Amino acid sequence: MARLLKFNIFRYNPQNPESVPHMDEFVLEETDSMTLFIALNRIREEKDSSLQFDFCCRAGICGSCGMVINGRPGLACHTKTKDLPSEITLLPLPVFQLVGDLSVDTGSWFREMYNKVESWIHTNKEFDPAAEEERMENEVAEAIYELDRCVECGCCVSACGTARLRDDFLGAVSLNRVARFVIDPRDERTDKEYYEIIGNDEGIFGCMGLLACEDVCPKHLPLQEQLAFLRRKMGITAIKNLFSRKSCK
Amino acid sequence: MQTFYTDVLVIGAGLAGERAAIEAGQAGFSTICLSLVPARRSHSSAAQGGMQAALGNSAMGEGDCPDVHFEDTVKGSDWGCDQEVARLFADAAPIEMRRLAHWGVPWNRVVPGRSKYFKGGKEFEKVEKDENRGLITARAFGGTAKWRTCYVSDGTGHSVLFTVDNRCAQLGVEVHDKTEAIALIHDGDTCYGAVVRCLKTGELRVYLAKATMIATGGFGRIYPNTTNAVVCDGGGHVAALNTGVVPMGNMEAVQFHPTGIVPTDILVTEGCRGDGGTLLDVNEERFMHIYEPEKAELASRDVVSRWMTHHIREGKGVKSPYGDHLWLDIRHLGEKHITGKLREVYEICTGFLGINPIYQLIPVRPTQHYSMGGVRTNKDGAAYGLKGLFSAGEAACWDMHGFNRLGGNSLAETVVAGGIVGRKIVEYVRGAEVSFNSVVIDDAVARERSRINGLISGTHGRENVYKVRAAMQDSLNRGANIFRNDADLTACVQELQEVLHRARRVGLASDGLGANPELSAALKIEGQVKMALMVAYGALQRTESRGSHNREDYTARNDRDWLKRTLAYWRSEGDELPTLEYEPATTVFEIPPGYRGYGKMDIIPMDGQEAGAADQSGAKTGQADQDDTDPAEAKGDE
Amino acid sequence: MTVETSILAGRPSKWDGILDVCQMLSGIGLILFMWAHMILVASVLFGPGVMNAIAEFFESTGMAQVGGPLIFLLFLFHFLLAARKLPFRFEGMKIIFSHAKMMRHRDTWLWVVQAVSAMIILIMGSIHMWVVLTDLPITAAKSAARIQGGFWTGFYLLLLPMVELHVGVGLYRIGVKWGLVKTDGRAGLHRGERILTLIFICIGLATLIRFWFINTLA
Ligand SMILES: Cc1cc2nc3c(=O)[nH]c(=O)nc-3n(C[C@H](O)[C@H](O)[C@H](O)COP(=O)(O)OP(=O)(O)OC[C@H]3O[C@@H](n4cnc5c(N)ncnc54)[C@H](O)[C@@H]3O)c2cc1C
Ligand code: HEM
Ligand code: HEM
Ligand code: SF4
Ligand code: F3S
Ligand code: FES
Numbered sequence A: 001m002a003r004l005l006k007f008n009i010f011r012y013n014p015q016n017p018e019s020v021p022h023m024d025e026f027v028l029e030e031t032d033s034m035t036l037f038i039a040l041n042r043i044r045e046e047k048d049s050s051l052q053f054d055f056c057c058r059a060g061i062c063g064s065c066g067m068v069i070n071g072r073p074g075l076a077c078h079t080k081t082k083d084l085p086s087e088i089t090l091l092p093l094p095v096f097q098l099v100g101d102l103s104v105d106t107g108s109w110f111r112e113m114y115n116k117v118e119s120w121i122h123t124n125k126e127f128d129p130a131a132e133e134e135r136m137e138n139e140v141a142e143a144i145y146e147l148d149r150c151v152e153c154g155c156c157v158s159a160c161g162t163a164r165l166r167d168d169f170l171g172a173v174s175l176n177r178v179a180r181f182v183i184d185p186r187d188e189r190t191d192k193e194y195y196e197i198i199g200n201d202e203g204i205f206g207c208m209g210l211l212a213c214e215d216v217c218p219k220h221l222p223l224q225e226q227l228a229f230l231r232r233k234m235g236i237t238a239i240k241n242l243f244s245r246k247s248c249k
Numbered sequence B: 001m002q003t004f005y006t007d008v009l010v011i012g013a014g015l016a017g018e019r020a021a022i023e024a025g026q027a028g029f030s031t032i033c034l035s036l037v038p039a040r041r042s043h044s045s046a047a048q049g050g051m052q053a054a055l056g057n058s059a060m061g062e063g064d065c066p067d068v069h070f071e072d073t074v075k076g077s078d079w080g081c082d083q084e085v086a087r088l089f090a091d092a093a094p095i096e097m098r099r100l101a102h103w104g105v106p107w108n109r110v111v112p113g114r115s116k117y118f119k120g121g122k123e124f125e126k127v128e129k130d131e132n133r134g135l136i137t138a139r140a141f142g143g144t145a146k147w148r149t150c151y152v153s154d155g156t157g158h159s160v161l162f163t164v165d166n167r168c169a170q171l172g173v174e175v176h177d178k179t180e181a182i183a184l185i186h187d188g189d190t191c192y193g194a195v196v197r198c199l200k201t202g203e204l205r206v207y208l209a210k211a212t213m214i215a216t217g218g219f220g221r222i223y224p225n226t227t228n229a230v231v232c233d234g235g236g237h238v239a240a241l242n243t244g245v246v247p248m249g250n251m252e253a254v255q256f257h258p259t260g261i262v263p264t265d266i267l268v269t270e271g272c273r274g275d276g277g278t279l280l281d282v283n284e285e286r287f288m289h290i291y292e293p294e295k296a297e298l299a300s301r302d303v304v305s306r307w308m309t310h311h312i313r314e315g316k317g318v319k320s321p322y323g324d325h326l327w328l329d330i331r332h333l334g335e336k337h338i339t340g341k342l343r344e345v346y347e348i349c350t351g352f353l354g355i356n357p358i359y360q361l362i363p364v365r366p367t368q369h370y371s372m373g374g375v376r377t378n379k380d381g382a383a384y385g386l387k388g389l390f391s392a393g394e395a396a397c398w399d400m401h402g403f404n405r406l407g408g409n410s411l412a413e414t415v416v417a418g419g420i421v422g423r424k425i426v427e428y429v430r431g432a433e434v435s436f437n438s439v440v441i442d443d444a445v446a447r448e449r450s451r452i453n454g455l456i457s458g459t460h461g462r463e464n465v466y467k468v469r470a471a472m473q474d475s476l477n478r479g480a481n482i483f484r485n486d487a488d489l490t491a492c493v494q495e496l497q498e499v500l501h502r503a504r505r506v507g508l509a510s511d512g513l514g515a516n517p518e519l520s521a522a523l524k525i526e527g528q529v530k531m532a533l534m535v536a537y538g539a540l541q542r543t544e545s546r547g548s549h550n551r552e553d554y555t556a557r558n559d560r561d562w563l564k565r566t567l568a569y570w571r572s573e574g575d576e577l578p579t580l581e582y583e584p585a586t587t588v589f590e591i592p593p594g595y596r597g598y599g600k601m602d603i604i605p606m607d608g609q610e611a612g613a614a615d616q617s618g619a620k621t622g623q624a625d626q627d628d629t630d631p632a633e634a635k636g637d638e
Numbered sequence C: 001m002t003v004e005t006s007i008l009a010g011r012p013s014k015w016d017g018i019l020d021v022c023q024m025l026s027g028i029g030l031i032l033f034m035w036a037h038m039i040l041v042a043s044v045l046f047g048p049g050v051m052n053a054i055a056e057f058f059e060s061t062g063m064a065q066v067g068g069p070l071i072f073l074l075f076l077f078h079f080l081l082a083a084r085k086l087p088f089r090f091e092g093m094k095i096i097f098s099h100a101k102m103m104r105h106r107d108t109w110l111w112v113v114q115a116v117s118a119m120i121i122l123i124m125g126s127i128h129m130w131v132v133l134t135d136l137p138i139t140a141a142k143s144a145a146r147i148q149g150g151f152w153t154g155f156y157l158l159l160l161p162m163v164e165l166h167v168g169v170g171l172y173r174i175g176v177k178w179g180l181v182k183t184d185g186r187a188g189l190h191r192g193e194r195i196l197t198l199i200f201i202c203i204g205l206a207t208l209i210r211f212w213f214i215n216t217l218a
Helices: A036-047 A106-117 A138-148 A155-159 A161-165 A171-182 A191-198 A212-216 A223-243 B015-026 B066-076 B083-103 B156-171 B235-241 B301-316 B331-339 B343-353 B409-431 B438-457 B465-479 B486-503 B517-541 B612-619 C014-046 C048-060 C063-083 C090-103 C106-133 C140-148 C151-177 C183-212
Strands: A004-011 A022-029 A066-069 A072-075 A087-091 A097-100 A103-105 B002-011 B031-035 B113-119 B122-128 B174-177 B179-186 B191-198 B204-214 B254-261 B278-280 B326-329 B362-371 B374-376 B389-391 B564-569 B579-584
Touching: A004 A036, A022 A036, A036 A087, A066 A155, A072 A155, A072 A212, A103 A106, A106 A171, A106 A191, A106 B156, A106 B174, A138 A171, A138 B156, A155 A161, A155 A171, A155 A212, A161 C090, A171 A191, A171 A212, A171 A223, A191 A223, A212 A223, A212 C106, A223 C014, A223 C151, A223 C183, B002 B015, B002 B191, B002 B409, B015 B031, B015 B156, B015 B204, B015 B409, B031 B179, B031 B204, B066 B083, B083 B156, B083 B409, B156 B409, B179 B204, B179 B235, B179 B438, B179 B517, B191 B438, B204 B235, B204 B409, B204 B438, B235 B374, B235 B517, B254 B301, B254 B343, B301 B326, B301 B362, B331 B343, B343 B362, B389 B409, B438 B517, B465 B486, B465 B517, B486 B517, B517 B564, B517 B579, C014 C048, C014 C063, C014 C140, C014 C151, C014 C183, C048 C063, C048 C140, C063 C106, C090 C106, C106 C151, C140 C151, C140 C183, C151 C183
Parallel strands: A004 A087, B002 B031, B002 B204, B031 B174, B204 B389
Antiparallel strands: A004 A022, A066 A072, A066 A087, A097 A103, B113 B122, B179 B191, B191 B204, B254 B362, B278 B326, B326 B362, B564 B579
């Protein structure tokens, strides 16, 4: 009764001089509540123990398991085979450096991103252990968290045509990160300072509004709204800059 | 081969590791964190519930203070914790939460006014004060006298980890992700760093440091069913125990949870039962009322787990390709309730199981959840046995959890301990004169290299690593689970010893080139089996019940003989069993052992203590009701 | 990966924001023009006299003589701005095509449609403008003569849908890029854009048909 699932999986081990990129086929019998996490582990344990892929939380929380599933970037651990046709094609996420098979190096990409957008609170205030915390409205906190929910899976970057065309494009995830700090009252950066970071074609003005980012984001972040918010804000800043002589560096 | 020199090497970039790294970074020391996965994917990110700190800002937390938190923690630990450490923790936790707020954590805040809350499926009302508007708020969690769990919506661990990692990036703390520490470099006296395998290329590297810290999280993956991430495989513990001189504390203290979903063991809240959910067996019949006529499904966590396990063993489990399980039935609660109050459960079921709990049954089974035991350290976080080696977080047995950790206390521990231990590391590095002995380093590298070559070429055999691992997990699952007894534990130890022999004969089926995953598994399997033996053997020797350690044949908590901590050593590589030593659970008693206020009351008092101390609890007789949470008020089971 | 990013290379990034705003404004300008243009040309549906009258109005006020070239400049300006985003190397085109194919994602395909239609418009639009503007004044009869010649029918039958597609997608894109709609408004905007495109193509076709039945000797 159970379906036979045919997996076409991208294979390439850059560390093996004899390895060439190719697709391997594996067949598994489908079981109840099977996810790609279960399927891939079974393939590794039963059929080919060298198969590389990344999982960590297997609960859709950590963002480790981004891969291209039948053409679309998504999280493998919360993809149920039941929702897929019996032929399943798995590719590693593009844009990121390939480690092997389905595993890519998102870590280096994101570390660079943190430094580019200075992904931390900029403040001159010192922490005082004896003082009460600074107050914040709960709605503000929730709005920040809404953007903080990103799990850095990289799906939005891999799905973005702009990012694939130009590797210096920051991608929706980084821009969303900036938006997170823009709305955080603790961050003292001004619009002009943000403009220095994202007010260019590597940043917000590089985005062509393809919206694949929004459509694949497994956490359903409001990326389109955030990108638009930044575009308006930075657009206005650009015009202001133009008219205020002082700002011309 | 690449060699990295750094002042501080932190193995593990979860909350504990990064929090400590920040202290080192702030003090101006070069710091490198290693991690199997990019830092933010560490398991800390999976903790959704929250972290405890006695800020006392919310209405239901009014009057809370570190003293009350301390008391809850000690009681939770079933007096197994080090009270000095628990005190350090409770006092520092509020400051640490505020510090996190300063760094950018979007804590939920107090909203003044009336609001409703649920307890045991019933609705109550509370009023938040206007003067507390905008302060960090708290929610309820199991086992606590007050609401003191600070939270960020449903992503506390995630948000805090992102913030802490941001801070690391700001300070220039390096994180080398996709790296795996496979051995410590030491001379039996001092630790000099680690031999590390790069998980991008498979190459070996050497990291030399004045101070090394193990913050590798829990080791749930030595069990077959666990809520832990797949990277929580005890790799850091293996490196430590392989030194032969660093002991593991209280390895038998393992926490379980009654309702993990099958197959992937993601946790669903006990609140399901609190709200009227029932458990069904293979015939889709209820069974809890047979065992617990009064409370049925509403009996406490451990009691329910016990009968679930029992019922499955009676052959009443539902067979599945993933092992036997039972059903959780919440269909009768109705769509509104399920998609409203139990939304999380609904989302997990539809998202990961493809099951709609409004119409379908949810497959569940008891599952491993938290490791109280780990690398034994003193209150400064310095590991026993080696100078220059530290540990914190779930990996460590710093020992504020004793035999049962409270929900929300572990995440708080990571940052509090990370901060405290981080500062101690800074002190240590300031005073440290370290010269690296190249013979020691070369030896360590040569040993790992030959181990790798041996595995690839099958020098010792061709046992399949995945099969050996499954055998270990299965054995531990049967013998050292929620309920333990002499016969099962004895059998388990014997089986594990056989598995140990097999583990020593593992060889690869694949070529082992590059970041080969089979090689990663093979490199640590022997160490994992040794850990499993520490758990099982420690549990066998401990002839009492305390916290999560439930002996069916010794149901009393025995403060006379067992108010002590197990220290398990693997003295020599070829040993067949760990060497166990014991030390007093605590040297300071702020609160003498007594009744926890809930659960079991069967206590053998320690010498010089009146038997009556335990008797006050007499009102509540009955079951080995060891639990920190009643499902009726459960929320804080994470 | 090599990338052809810009023909305006070397500019300080301070200008990127201005350029993006200009791109949007030039797009809107062109859309407004195309609508005005539509009124002029489609007015023939009400009779050649109406069209002639409108054309005459434009010419007598000098708007055709001055406005025409200005539109041509706007057209070029828009092209230059948009070209920053277009892959001119084969490599880039291959990437974006295979990407769109892999993803089977509507908005990504729409961009491809926009880019391809843009190149066609660039060439055909230029020719068209040259032909019309060097042969002033505009009269319904002249236009009809051109169209009845046959070649121009085919020409417009290609240019017309290209322009309308480009305009439709362009409008949609401005909406989402600048946040005139939010996530939940996207589907609606899509529908609106498709209906608009269809209506305009229909009017255009009707106009072309009408031109066929105008007596060029009148
Ligand atoms: C499902 C779930 C929910 C939970 N919810 C809560 C909650 O609500 N509240 C609460 O207080 N607690 C909760 N906990 C417990 C809590 O999350 C953990 O105890 C805590 O996050 C552990 O943090 P850590 O920093 O010690 O380790 P981790 O965050 O697990 O980090 C370990 C790090 O070590 C690295 N590492 C491991 N091995 C190696 C190696 N060999 N070499 C190099 N690096 C290595 C990993 O890559 C990782 O970076 C929950 C646990 C689970 C499983
Ligand atoms: C009558 C003619 C034209 C009209 C009405 C028009 C209109 C528009 C509009 C409204 C946009 C959206 C602007 C934005 O996203 O900011 C746009 C985008 C674009 N146009 Fe045009 N355009 C015309 C001609 C051209 C020509 C000749 C080209 C040249 C090659 C061109 C290339 C592009 C490209 C590539 C984009 C996409 C830019 C991006 O996604 O960022 N267009 N156009
Ligand atoms: C100032 C510039 C322009 C003038 C004066 C102008 C004028 C005209 C005229 C007179 C016609 C009728 C047919 C003919 O005479 O051949 C026409 C048709 C057309 N023009 Fe233009 N045009 C201009 C610019 C453009 C541009 C920039 C485009 C698009 C890129 C364009 C697209 C079309 C199309 C598609 C038709 C066919 C109309 C239809 O079928 O309804 N024109 N134009
Ligand atoms: S924004 Fe969404 S798709 Fe992009 S990295 Fe974050 S979670 Fe993934
Ligand atoms: S897909 Fe790319 S182009 Fe912009 S809208 Fe998303 S970042
Ligand atoms: S494994 Fe963590 S999101 Fe899939």
